[in-house]
Amino acid sequence: MAIIRYAKDNYDLEENQSVLDCLTHRGVALPFSCRSGVCQTCLMRATGGTPTEASQQGLKDSLRLQNYFLPCVCYPDTDLEVALPDDADAQAVIPATVKSLRLLNADIMHVELESHAQLDYRAGQFINLFQHQTLGRSYSLASVPHQDDHLHLHVRRLPQGRVSGWIHDELRPGQTVELRGPGGDCFYIPGDHAQSMMLIGTGSGLAPLYGIIRDALSQGHTGPIYLFHGSRDLNGLYLSAELRELMAHYANFNYIPCLSGDDVPAGYASGRAHDIAFEQIPSLKNWRMFLCGHPEMVRITKRKAFLAGAAMKNIYADAFNVSQPL
Amino acid sequence: MSQQESLYEQIGGEAAVNAAVDIFYRKVLSDERINAFFDDVDMEKQAAKQKAFLTMAFGGPHNYTGLDMRKGHAHLVARGLNDSHVDAVIEDLGATLRELGVKEELIAQVAAIAESTRNDVLSR
Numbered sequence: 534m535a536i537i538r539y540a541k542d543n544y545d546l547e548e549n550q551s552v553l554d555c556l557t558h559r560g561v562a563l564p565f566s567c568r569s570g571v572c573q574t575c576l577m578r579a580t581g582g583t584p585t586e587a588s589q590q591g592l593k594d595s596l597r598l599q600n601y602f603l604p605c606v607c608y609p610d611t612d613l614e615v616a617l618p619d620d621a622d623a624q625a626v627i628p629a630t631v632k633s634l635r636l637l638n639a640d641i642m643h644v645e646l647e648s649h650a651q652l653d654y655r656a657g658q659f660i661n662l663f664q665h666q667t668l669g670r671s672y673s674l675a676s677v678p679h680q681d682d683h684l685h686l687h688v689r690r691l692p693q694g695r696v697s698g699w700i701h702d703e704l705r706p707g708q709t710v711e712l713r714g715p716g717g718d719c720f721y722i723p724g725d726h727a728q729s730m731m732l733i734g735t736g737s738g739l740a741p742l743y744g745i746i747r748d749a750l751s752q753g754h755t756g757p758i759y760l761f762h763g764s765r766d767l768n769g770l771y772l773s774a775e776l777r778e779l780m781a782h783y784a785n786f787n788y789i790p791c792l793s794g795d796d797v798p799a800g801y802a803s804g805r806a807h808d809i810a811f812e813q814i815p816s817l818k819n820w821r822m823f824l825c826g827h828p829e830m831v832r833i834t835k836r837k838a839f840l841a842g843a844a845m846k847n848i849y850a851d852a853f854n855v856s857q858p859l
Numbered sequence: 860m861s862q863q864e865s866l867y868e869q870i871g872g873e874a875a876v877n878a879a880v881d882i883f884y885r886k887v888l889s890d891e892r893i894n895a896f897f898d899d900v901d902m903e904k905q906a907a908k909q910k911a912f913l914t915m916a917f918g919g920p921h922n923y924t925g926l927d928m929r930k931g932h933a934h935l936v937a938r939g940l941n942d943s944h945v946d947a948v949i950e951d952l953g954a955t956l957r958e959l960g961v962k963e964e965l966i967a968q969v970a971a972i973a974e975s976t977r978n979d980v981l982s983r
Binding site for chain 2: 566567568569571572573574591593835836839840844845848
């Protein structure tokens with residue numbers, strides 16, 4: 534008989550019983566709705582053991598690869614340790630040493646961290662960086678495993694930002710910080726190397742996209758890749774030289790820097806990044822989409838991309854929500 | 860049980876639901892009569908819900924009760940959800956199936972299942 538481990542307690546799975554029933558029948562409060570493996574309300578993650586194939590059907594590839602599953606249709610023969618998707622305690626705190634800090638533009642700091650334990654992540658995922666035990670913020674990883682030695686973050690200084698202010702003003706190389714992660718399902722999955730890809734990012738939304746693009750190219754992606762990076766003025770863009778160099782190296786990679794302000798020099802597209810993207814590529818049938826940055830941009834663009842023909846399973850998004858000061 | 864194929868099997872089962880869900884959701888989002896109800900929803904979660912709805916309407920396996928339907932739509936009824944909106948959804952559902960080449964007699968059966976949830980959806 535299999536044992537289900539949840540929140541440090543063990544539950545015996547009865548015969549022909551789903552993981553969801555096993556837990557809820559013993560009083561564990563979990564969200565659920567359809568109980569037939571469709572609505573995904575009860576989504577959980579296996580932190581130990583392997584969920585059954587049937588319980589991962591219909592899930593986005595990036596979730597499946599991270600052992601997410603639907604407990605309402607999971608009838609395992611072997612033990613499983615499970616957690617809710619947003620259960621931060623399911624991940625251990627990892628110390629990391631700050632290797633370097635340098636400004637990418639006036640507001641965005643490139644933070645290089647050397648993790649003290651192996652962090653198994655995919656380019657484009659995020660980690661939570663803690664100033665102290667109860668004060669942490671999510672930052673996307675711009676680095677690529679096996680390509681970059683350390684973890685790279687692009688931290689934008691927010692007005693009254695407690696963690697970003699600390700990173701910009703107080704953090705020093707050599708210091709030890711604590712992080713948790715990785716998380717997020719916005720990353721490149723190999724398989725369809727010829728698929729067209731569009732990536733739209735605003736501000737430091739470039740961080741995950743920079744990782745995803747380099748990851749895709751190094752894994753031999755041959756389909757066209759279009760990156761639209763938007764900012765109001767020239768000062769907001771960064772890594773332009775690196776991206777132009779990447780474009781010179783890979784014929785299938787296109788970098789379109791977009792400026793929404795009035796002053797638009799030659800070589801830059803004039804307008805908001807997502808408007809320019811849809812103007813240039815109006816039909817997105819069979820395209821893979823990555824949308825990162827400003828929450829309102831991500832929300833609008835997701836909907837537009839879907840209506841322009843992109844399949845829901847091919848839209849990967851990461852909205853950079855800002856914590857409201859208390 | 861008769862040897863006859865169920866409605867769900869005749870339409871094409873899970874593969875048909877998968878083929879229909881994006882088409883249906885696009886129709887709903889483009890439908891000015893009802894798309895305001897979908898402005899603030901998480902699209903990913905909504906797509907999964909649409910899939911659950913289609914599975915049920917196609918006569919497939921589900922565990923929804925009338926109470927689930929009431930609970931799930933109560934906040935929309937409070938925002939003015941009424942018969943005309945249910946009509947629009949059933950219309951979009953039919954158009955989706957027509958686009959996929961499903962026979963009219965099967966479409967009528969699907970519409971009847973969707974119709975059977977009307978009073979629960981509208982909290983009546």
